Amino acid sequence: MNRPIPPEESLIEYPSAFPIKVMGAHVEGFETAIVEVAMQFDPGFDPGCVERRPSKGGNYLGLTITVTATSRDQLDELYRTLTSHPLVKVVL
Template sequence: MATLPPEIPPERSLIEYPSDFPIKVMGARVEGFVEAIARVAQQFDPGFDAATIEQRPSSGGRYLGLTLTIRATSREQLDELYRTLSTHPMVKVVL
């Protein structure tokens, strides 16, 4: 059973808000993946521009890595965005 990392108090956060924050997402290279992930990002950052998503296919071409840079306004926003992306059916990994 995996243990969760200890909760870091907001005053000890290394991230200053607001700031631009990159998030890496990997999923199968299928039709609609980029658009689905862009819609999630826009839910948490209404000013997010899908045209800024960086795409990198895996060496075998089966997977697609995306880098989204969102405007982070709070730790709660980032935590919820990570949870939402991590549970998305098209997503394999979120970093």
């Protein structure tokens, strides 16, 4: 089991704006699903700030969501939830 990282050893200062790139198939419902996940972990998340980048061929969509990070546990759980979502291919 991971030991908690003391705040003085963290590379992230909490709370802070934290961008996450999420890539998946360019299908109906992908962006809505990602926004719903973001709002689970950041109730103040603004869906209007999602950055969209379709792939050259238009088959994939890259989204950048910027959440308010409040703890390492929050970010870890957000990454786990995103990576296990069936529409998501990659999370960076």
